[in-house]
Amino acid sequence: MTQNTPLIALTRAVFDDQITTLSRQYPLRSNQGDEPLAPAALHAQVAGATALIPTVADRIDAAVLDAAPGLKVVSNVGVGTNNIDIAACTARGIVVTNTPGVLTETTADMAWALLMAAARHVPQSERWLREGAWDRWALQQWLGKDVHGATLGIVGMGTIGSAVARRARGFGMKIVYTNRSRAANEAEIGASFMPLDELLAASDFIVLVVPYSPATHHLIGAAQLAKMKRDAVLINIARGGVVDDAALVEALAAQRIGGAALDVFENEPKFDRRFLDLPNVVLTPHIGSASLATRRAMAQLAIDNCTAALRGERAPNMVNP
Numbered sequence: 001m002t003q004n005t006p007l008i009a010l011t012r013a014v015f016d017d018q019i020t021t022l023s024r025q026y027p028l029r030s031n032q033g034d035e036p037l038a039p040a041a042l043h044a045q046v047a048g049a050t051a052l053i054p055t056v057a058d059r060i061d062a063a064v065l066d067a068a069p070g071l072k073v074v075s076n077v078g079v080g081t082n083n084i085d086i087a088a089c090t091a092r093g094i095v096v097t098n099t100p101g102v103l104t105e106t107t108a109d110m111a112w113a114l115l116m117a118a119a120r121h122v123p124q125s126e127r128w129l130r131e132g133a134w135d136r137w138a139l140q141q142w143l144g145k146d147v148h149g150a151t152l153g154i155v156g157m158g159t160i161g162s163a164v165a166r167r168a169r170g171f172g173m174k175i176v177y178t179n180r181s182r183a184a185n186e187a188e189i190g191a192s193f194m195p196l197d198e199l200l201a202a203s204d205f206i207v208l209v210v211p212y213s214p215a216t217h218h219l220i221g222a223a224q225l226a227k228m229k230r231d232a233v234l235i236n237i238a239r240g241g242v243v244d245d246a247a248l249v250e251a252l253a254a255q256r257i258g259g260a261a262l263d264v265f266e267n268e269p270k271f272d273r274r275f276l277d278l279p280n281v282v283l284t285p286h287i288g289s290a291s292l293a294t295r296r297a298m299a300q301l302a303i304d305n306c307t308a309a310l311r312g313e314r315a316p317n318m319v320n321p
């Protein structure tokens with residue numbers, strides 16, 4: 001390390017051994033805490049940095065970039081990049097990278113955990129048992145919805161969508177999907193293309209896996225919820241803004257659909273508290289990629305993307321257009 005070795009700023013804790021290794025190569029300004037930095041603290045954190053490693057929960061906008069005029073790289077820990085103003089980065093010549101691939105299977109597992117939990121009322125019946133309410137076995141208790149043989153609608157047949165589809169095949173499900181374009185591997189994944197409206201009407205379970213962008217903002221709102229089967233279950237592992245949460249609360253309260261399972265929320269970690277009073281929704285705190293191995297791999301890939309760019313190599317996983 002010399003006086004000119006570029007400074008890397010990190011917005012949140014990564015794993016200790018990763019920080020130790022990285023600190024032998026580069027001067028670091030790391031926040032080894034989990035709390036989000038308020039704007040002023042974030043600006044101070046990036047001042048003088050050449051590279052920034054944020055997480056998907058940190059908003060990296062033009063004001064942050066202005067606070068770090070020497071910034072060359074923003075290496076996101078996460079595959080979604082809607083937290084970053086990519087156009088502003090590109091205009092300043094800043095390389096933006098993400099962490100695709102390493103979280104695919106873990107996130108698809110989570111879609112499945114949510115789907116099964118919602119289909120068979122696992123969290124609700126577990127709470128009921130813990131509360132001491134179980135005093136008899138009854139034929140019509142906690143009746144759920146079969147997963148095997150049901151129709152699964154996948155909205156967004158990208159890498160994670162395909163991994164969800166592979167799992168669905170093991171359950172003998174009929175798989176339909178919608179996407180901006182038809183998937184090249186349609187036959188291989190055993191899924192048929194359908195326009196969104198048809199998919200909503202045909203599916204017993206609908207999994208949202210699309211990236212969040214202005215084009216997918218409130219992709220599922222009141223009109224789309226009204227097209228779903230009355231016992232359909234909606235699973236969101238994409239981003240909160242893909243669903244109009246207020247419309248979903250109303251649809252669930254009116255039992256317009258069967259249920260929902262949500263790992264992401266508009267304005268998270270704040271969310272519409274009315275969800276808490278609804279018995280037909282399963283709620284988790286954005287843990288789709290949260291296995292130990294995957295979160296380590298995400299942090300490591302973000303570090304590797306960052307250091308490659310700092311060495312002047314073409315950054316793997318660059319997302320600038």
Ligand code: DGY
Pocket residue numbers: 056077078079080081103286287288289290
């Ligand atoms: C991502 O990487 O975009 C995920 O949402 C984090 O789990």
